[in-house]
Amino acid sequence: MAKVRKAVIPAAGLVTRFVPATKAAQKEMLPVVDKPAIQYVVEEAVRAGITDILVISGRGKRTIEDHFDRSFELEYYLETKGKYDELKQIREISELGSIHYIRQRDPLGLGHAVGVARQHVGDEPFAVILGDDIMVDDGHLLGSMLEVHQREDASVLALLEVAPAEISAYGCAECDLVVDDDSLRRVRGVEEKPRPEDAKSNLAVIGRYVFTPGIFDALDQITPGVGGELQLTDAIGLLLALEPVYGRVFTHGRYDIGQKLDFLRANIELALDRPDLGPLLADYLRALVRDRLT
Numbered sequence: 001m002a003k004v005r006k007a008v009i010p011a012a013g014l015v016t017r018f019v020p021a022t023k024a025a026q027k028e029m030l031p032v033v034d035k036p037a038i039q040y041v042v043e044e045a046v047r048a049g050i051t052d053i054l055v056i057s058g059r060g061k062r063t064i065e066d067h068f069d070r071s072f073e074l075e076y077y078l079e080t081k082g083k084y085d086e087l088k089q090i091r092e093i094s095e096l097g098s099i100h101y102i103r104q105r106d107p108l109g110l111g112h113a114v115g116v117a118r119q120h121v122g123d124e125p126f127a128v129i130l131g132d133d134i135m136v137d138d139g140h141l142l143g144s145m146l147e148v149h150q151r152e153d154a155s156v157l158a159l160l161e162v163a164p165a166e167i168s169a170y171g172c173a174e175c176d177l178v179v180d181d182d183s184l185r186r187v188r189g190v191e192e193k194p195r196p197e198d199a200k201s202n203l204a205v206i207g208r209y210v211f212t213p214g215i216f217d218a219l220d221q222i223t224p225g226v227g228g229e230l231q232l233t234d235a236i237g238l239l240l241a242l243e244p245v246y247g248r249v250f251t252h253g254r255y256d257i258g259q260k261l262d263f264l265r266a267n268i269e270l271a272l273d274r275p276d277l278g279p280l281l282a283d284y285l286r287a288l289v290r291d292r293l294t
């Protein structure tokens with residue numbers, strides 16, 4: 001069975017939820033502490049053993065490309081100033097694997113963005129990692145999805161239990177339990193952004209997927225769905241009729257940096273975990289809570 005060697009990072013959305021920051025800048029380049037969001041995502045793929053990464057980009061493609069490219073000018077400057085730690089960090093970014101780019105000319109939807117990857121991915125299984133969902137779990141979720149794919153030779157979705165009222169912001173998965181594996185599900189149906197009263201479950205499909213190449217034929221068949229966009233969820237629905245699809249339920253570690261509150265949470269929580277920033281930030285937060293919030 002083919003091992004997953006390639007990951008696709010769709011990063012071409014128009015971004016309406018994070019203006020004005022994203023008027024000119026790409027959402028995936030927003031810094032979380034001191035790294036752009038997309039670097040966390042690329043590092044996650046590399047940690048899971050995937051080194052061929054395709055970024056689906058829209059406008060603002062240059063900034064992402066420049067970020068993962070070498071910067072001889074900056075490297076020279078840091079070297080002459082003796083800033084060797086910074087130099088090491090900058091060099092490591094450009095050695096993070098083999099990163100390719102394809103442009104999605106029009107943001108017709110996530111389903112369309114993934115379909116654009118076909119010419120690069122070919123007839124192989126592959127992972128899709130959304131560039132605006134950061135997972136802080138040491139690659140555990142993606143790693144366990146790859147294991148399920150390897151064992152079952154099937155597509156695998158990441159599923160998160162959300163409050164019933166929130167399901168209308170996500171794709172919703174209707175699932176069966178799987179014997180002997182508490183967090184694995186057999187997916188029976190998917191629906192994009194159902195009304196809470198119509199939702200078949202409160203399991204939301206979140207931005208990590210492992211697909212068999214069969215998804216590309218399904219993507220070829222979909223028509224505009226919810227919001228007039230070509231929805232990946234609709235293609236998964238077609239795939240389900242032909243092949244088994246599994247879901248791995250996870251509980252923590254995800255930040256949707258396309259949402260302002262989650263973006264702030266990501267910055268605070270990731271900075272608290274950093275030895276160089278955590279203790280000082282914790283002191284500051286304690287004083288803030290004492291003086292302004294109680």
Ligand code: UTP
Pocket residue numbers: 010011012013014015016017018027056104106107108109110112113130131132258
């Ligand atoms: P979102 O649903 O978050 O849409 O896309 P968006 O346009 O990025 O942001 P909002 O909701 O308007 O604020 C989910 C993921 O799919 C990518 C986005 O870049 C994001 O990573 N995407 C979406 C594309 O690459 N192309 C598209 O046509 C649509």
